[in-house]
Amino acid sequence: MRGLIFDIKRYSIHDGPGVRTTVFFKGCPLRCLWCHNPESQKPYQQIIYYEQKCIRCLTCKAVCEKKAISFINNRIEINTRLCDMCGKCWQNCPTNALEVVGQYYEIDELIKELTKDSVFFEDGGGITISGGEPFVQYDFLMELLKALKEKGLHIALDTTGYTAEEKLLSTVEFVDLYLYDLKIMDPSKHKRYTGVDNKTILSNLEALDKKDAKIAIRIPIIPTINDDEENINATIDFLKQLNNVVSVDLLPYHSMMVDKYKRLKMPFLLGDIKKPTDEEMERLKEAFQNEGFRVNIGG
Structure with missing residues (x-):
């Protein structure tokens, strides 16, 4: 349990x-x-995006196998319907701009x-x-x-x-x-x-x-x-x-x-x-x- x-x-x-x-x-x-x-x-688990920490390196987008991450209007956008919470985006973010809640x-x-x-x-x-x-x-x-x-x-x-x-x-x-x-x-x-x-x-x-x-x-x-x-x-x-x-x-x-x-x-x-x-x-x-x-x- x-x-x-x-x-x-x-x-x-x-x-x-x-x-x-x-x-x-x-x-x-x-x-x-x-x-x-x-x-x-x-x-359920959620992802928080700290825009002020983001250096726009797009590492998160590169490692996302579900292609759930986009870069729109100079900020990261996550499609929650595609995301399977695998963790690769926040685990590989160099500035901790992405964080899992839960x-x-x-x-x-x-x-x-x-x-x-x-x-x-x-x-x-x-x-x-x-x-x-x-x-x-x-x-x-x-x-x-x-x-x-x-x-x-x-x-x-x-x-x-x-x-x-x-x-x-x-x-x-x-x-x-x-x-x-x-x-x-x-x-x-x-x-x-x-x-x-x-x-x-x-x-x-x-x-x-x-x-x-x-x-x-x-x-x-x-x-x-x-x-x-x-x-x-x-x-x-x-x-x-x-x-x-x-x-x-x-x-x-x-x-x-x-x-x-x-x-x-x-x-x-x-x-x-x-x-x-x-x-x-x-x-x-x-x-x-x-x-x-x-x-x-x-x-």
């Missing part, structure tokens, strides 16, 4: 308690317009990679499994959770909650903390901005809470989309019904990922939205704190 991983981040301090290693699964059923990791969405790991191989820095977990850290959406690769996720738990590691699972309830609840015995994403409470608005409605997400959160799982709620703050008083109040009212929310993390929007969309040849459809101000974030923090929640900004 192999899993497709698009990144492993070490010494993370924003993905759960303590110092952590975070592994990012590739593939996500949502299409949030503000997605900060667009490379996480597709459940690497396949077997369980033992990934465990070895994730536990390289386990000495740093001794003060309350551990492993965080993120994405994308880890439940897209459910079978691999379960094998990884079991293997990590056998090692006695603290495990956090970052999820959109958009999966079958039985799959979500099957992870409870292995997960110490859920980092659970909430975005928009209105179902039609949620579907407009994420591609799916939130019925499954909300019902799964309630089911998880009934299992006494520890849950940290994560809310991306997207100005003009979900930072209005109506949505914030609806979110607070919903969370007040739950018994096991240990914290609320407010994550301010930023636009640093826009270049990723260009490199992946993916359209960025959100438009020109500004990062929320510090004052705005503090106002939202206070709204949750006034209802008794422990609140963090930025992670």
Whole structure:
């Protein structure tokens, strides 16, 4: 069994308690317009083109046996219908202008990679499994959770909650903390901005809470989309019904990922939205704190 991983981040301090290693699964059923990791969405390998690194030597074109690479308007173009991801183009690029997103790991191989820095977990850290959406690769996720738990590691699972309830609840015995994403409470608005409605997400959160799982709620703050008083109040009212929310993390929007969309040849459809101000974030923090929640900004 192999899993497709698009990144492993070490010494993370924003993905759960303590110092952590975070592994990012590739593939996500949502299409949030503000997605900060667009490379996480597709459940298969992709090629990123860094135009500023390219010296136009056309080595990639020469080694491509499928003739999937063209040189148009002074830049490399890859025909994804012809490309078979053989790897020759990025492996032979002298300036690393081409890069593959997504690497396949077997369980033992990934465990070895994730536990390289386990000495740093001794003060309350551990492993965080993120994405994308880890439940897209459910079978691999379960094998990884079991293997990590056998090692006695603290495990956090970052999820959109958009999966079958039985799959979500099957992870409870292995997960110490859920980092659970909430975005928009209105179902039609949620579907407009994420591609799916939130019925499954909300019902799964309630089911998880009934299992006494520890849950940290994560809310991306997207100005003009979900930072209005109506949505914030609806979110607070919903969370007040739950018994096991240990914290609320407010994550301010930023636009640093826009270049990723260009490199992946993916359209960025959100438009020109500004990062929320510090004052705005503090106002939202206070709204949750006034209802008794422990609140963090930025992670």
